[in-house]
Amino acid sequence: xxxxxxxxxxxxxxxxxxxxxxxxxxxxxxxxxxxxxxxxxxxxxxxxxxxxxxxxxxxxxxxxxxxxxxxxxxxxxxxxxxxxxxxxxxxxxxxxxxxxxxxxxxxxxxxxxxxxxxxxxxxxxxxxxxxxxxxxxxxxxxxxxxxxxxxxxxxxxxxxxxxxxxxxxxxxxxxxxxxxxxxxxxxxxxxxxxxxxxxxxxxxxxxxxxxxxxxxxxxxxxxxxxxxxxxxxxxxxxxxxxxxxxxxxxxxxxxxxxxxx
Numbered sequence: 001x002x003x004x005x006x007x008x009x010x011x012x013x014x015x016x017x018x019x020x021x022x023x024x025x026x027x028x029x030x031x032x033x034x035x036x037x038x039x040x041x042x043x044x045x046x047x048x049x050x051x052x053x054x055x056x057x058x059x060x061x062x063x064x065x066x067x068x069x070x071x072x073x074x075x076x077x078x079x080x081x082x083x084x085x086x087x088x089x090x091x092x093x094x095x096x097x098x099x100x101x102x103x104x105x106x107x108x109x110x111x112x113x114x115x116x117x118x119x120x121x122x123x124x125x126x127x128x129x130x131x132x133x134x135x136x137x138x139x140x141x142x143x144x145x146x147x148x149x150x151x152x153x154x155x156x157x158x159x160x161x162x163x164x165x166x167x168x169x170x171x172x173x174x175x176x177x178x179x180x181x182x183x184x185x186x187x188x189x190x191x192x193x194x195x196x197x198x199x200x201x202x203x204x205x206x207x208x209x210x211x212x213x214x215x216x217x218x219x220x221x222x223x224x225x226x227x228x229x230x231x232x233x234x235x236x237x238x239x240x241x242x243x244x245x246x247x248x249x250x251x252x253x254x255x256x257x258x259x260x261x
Contacts, residue, residue, distance in 0.1 A: 007102045008069040008076070011258075015093040016061040017133035017251060023055050031056070031094060035067070038089050042082075047072040053108045053258065054115065057210070059250035061134055064116075064257040068108040075101075111260055114178065115207065118256040119200040119216045119248065120188060123223075128192040135188075135197060136252030142223030144198065147182050150222045150232050151200060154180035154215060158236040162243045163215055164208035171208065173238075178203040182219065187256075201256075210247050217246035 012035070020028040024036065032052060039048065052067040076082045079099050086096050122131075123138040131137065154177045161173040185197040200216050218235065221227045235242040 004073055005104070006071045006075040007104060007106060008071065008079075009066060009100050009102050009106065009108065009260075010069055010096055011064065011066050011098040012062065013064065013095045013097060014062050015133055016056060016059050018093065020058045021056055021060065022052050022065075031062075032067075034091055034094060038086065039069075041089055042085050046074075051108055053113070054255055056253075056255055057250050060253045060255065061251075062255040063118075065255050066108065066258055068102075068106070112205070113261060114203055114205055114259045115255065116257040116259070117202045117207075117212045118187065118254045119202075119212065119252050120185060120197060120254060121200070121216075121248075121252050122194045122197040125194065127194055130190070130192045131194070133251060134254065135193070136249045138220060140224065142220065143225070144182070144223065146229070147219045147223040150219055150227075150229055151180045151182045153229065153232045153236070154202070159238040159240075160208055160211055160236070161238070162235045162240060163211045163218075165210045165214075165247075167209055173208070175206060175208065175211070176204060178205075180215070213247040213250065213253060214244040216248035216252070218244050220248060221246055 014031050018029065020030050022031045024030050024033040032050070035050065048069060048071045050067050050069050052065070054065055056062060083096055083099050090096070120134055121136040121138065123140065123142045126139055127135060127137040157174060157176045159173050160175050180202050182198055182200050185199045187199060200219060202212050202215065218227060218232060222232060231242060234240050235244060
């Protein structure tokens with residue numbers, strides 16, 4: 001007898017500060033692990049598996065990630081009721097925001113999509129401690145106008161071999177950045193935020209391990225005068241030996257949105 005399977009795309013938000021990334025790991029709290037644990041509770045007799053679209057690292061948050069739910073034998077009766085029950089039992093730092101049924105042709109990994117990352121940061125005076133879960137703070141002066149110019153150098157197709165860690169030489173290092181910019185932060189606000197904070201926005205279809213954090217690290221070094229704009233340009237050329245070795249803190253990074261095409 002042929003197995004009947006049903007497919008669902010579920011959008012999810014989470015605060016990564018206490019979590020060890022997306023991927024399930026033994027004896028550690030992860031987003032995938034907590035979602036799977038909650039599904040076992042709300043569907044004790046269900047046969048299912050999940051597949052995430054992005055393996056965020058420890059302490060990285062998400063405002064708009066997603067995962068695919070593969071459910072065998074019986075479909076969900078009421079999607080809204082399921083969403084409400086799911087949220088009721090998830091921990092408070094994880095929330096599902098939307099669910100839709102998709103067909104068997106949809107594949108969350110292979111389906112064309114654009115990821116938008118936002119790196120939230122401030123510099124100068126030390127922040128209020130409440131900022132720590134989602135804003136990096138650098139207690140030194142930086143040339144923010146130079147950093148804005150530097151961010152634009154990432155736009156377009158470049159070789160990002162110098163902006164990744166622990167990858168196979170078979171990896172594709174040519175990646176297109178659709179948009180990279182540093183702007184004043186008006187997206188995330190709170191009364192304990194500093195008077196001025198900034199966002200490094202990066203949009204692209206695919207990223208290497210730690211790529212965005214290493215890009216942000218290069219912007220910090222640029223802002224401090226340790227790099228020039230020419231250094232950034234050189235680092236993006238194939239064969240360049242200018243390896244980026246400063247990875248900005250994970251807690252400032254947010255997978256801000258995900259757009260399926």
